[in-house]
Amino acid sequence: MPGSPFSPRRLAAVAAASVLVLAGCGSGSGNGQAQPGASGTSDGGYQLVQPGKLMVCTHLAYKPFQFPDSSGKVVGFDVDMIDLVAKDLGVTQEIVDVPFDQIWSGAALQAGKCDLGAAGMTITPERANTVLFSDPYFDAEQALLTKQGSGITNLAQMKGKKLGVQTDTTGQKYADENASANGYQVVVFDDLPTSVNAVKSGNVDAAINDNGVLYDFAKDNTDTQVVTEFHTGEQYGIAARKDQPSGQKLIEEVNRVLEQSKTDGKYKEIYKKWFGTEPQVDGDEGAATGAPTTNG
Numbered sequence: 001m002p003g004s005p006f007s008p009r010r011l012a013a014v015a016a017a018s019v020l021v022l023a024g025c026g027s028g029s030g031n032g033q034a035q036p037g038a039s040g041t042s043d044g045g046y047q048l049v050q051p052g053k054l055m056v057c058t059h060l061a062y063k064p065f066q067f068p069d070s071s072g073k074v075v076g077f078d079v080d081m082i083d084l085v086a087k088d089l090g091v092t093q094e095i096v097d098v099p100f101d102q103i104w105s106g107a108a109l110q111a112g113k114c115d116l117g118a119a120g121m122t123i124t125p126e127r128a129n130t131v132l133f134s135d136p137y138f139d140a141e142q143a144l145l146t147k148q149g150s151g152i153t154n155l156a157q158m159k160g161k162k163l164g165v166q167t168d169t170t171g172q173k174y175a176d177e178n179a180s181a182n183g184y185q186v187v188v189f190d191d192l193p194t195s196v197n198a199v200k201s202g203n204v205d206a207a208i209n210d211n212g213v214l215y216d217f218a219k220d221n222t223d224t225q226v227v228t229e230f231h232t233g234e235q236y237g238i239a240a241r242k243d244q245p246s247g248q249k250l251i252e253e254v255n256r257v258l259e260q261s262k263t264d265g266k267y268k269e270i271y272k273k274w275f276g277t278e279p280q281v282d283g284d285e286g287a288a289t290g291a292p293t294t295n296g
Helices: 077-089 100-104 170-182 192-201 211-220 245-264 266-275
Strands: 053-058 092-097 131-133 138-147 162-166 185-189 206-210 224-236 239-241
Touching: 053 077, 053 100, 077 092, 077 245, 077 266, 131 245, 138 170, 138 192, 138 211, 162 170, 162 192, 170 185, 170 206, 170 224, 185 192, 192 206, 192 211, 192 224, 206 211, 206 224, 211 224, 239 245, 245 266
Parallel strands: 053 092, 162 185, 162 206
Antiparallel strands: 131 239, 138 206, 138 224
16 A cells, blocks of 8 residues: 655564544644634645544555554554644544545545545555655555465465455555466455455465555464565655645645654654564664564
8 A cells, every 4th residue: 555764664574564533633732723714724824624623534444554443443653643743733633534546546635535645555656646745654565465374475376376455555556467477366355454354264365465564464363474575665655635735735744744753753652652663764864664574
């Protein structure tokens, strides 16, 4: 869905690695408090869909990035990161669950359903034509999930078998591009949970998706395992409406908060909360590149 920023790049560590509801963050001393009124215009130059709220579109569930907890509240790595932005703006984050294609195509943003899209979403040239992306904040690779003891360790061993994918994702694109050479059947699912649970039930022989979410699933479902990763060099970004001054202002704010989180330790703290390990930082750009790969 799955940058130069922070994240788990394929390593021997990715880990344990989209409604309507209400992830809350409190008000804070931001640099652009939203003003009451229909337009939601702030002195920071951005215009919010709803005054006092930062409406964020995602596609549930994509654990550990965005998913409902036992109480129904949407939590996750992306939720906590956007909470930093909302707090800085002095508003409250509110999450809206929409189909994934409405986020990357920009349709939900254009329709005024949300101010930002945060859905563990890989930055691609196609998507960059339809939405305005933030700086990258997380690195990802594609990975293969199977049942324990399946004997499958690569795509070549999938000949004549069924491979589950999540619709409109980079995982589906990768699976489609390699189907002919490896002779498997691609089976498309609407979301992550149905695709990975199809592996558990035996309805498909394997599933492909971003490594972070698959390692997290395997950690909680020990009858499955991640058997390999595919180096695709993907990076996640936050999306805003393209070709709109307000969208540009919001992305500038997101980028500023992301950069600040690298220096004040908040990124590291949130990363460790959801992946159980501290991110490894690459060079001067502060890219996070680590999370445990074990299924335990």
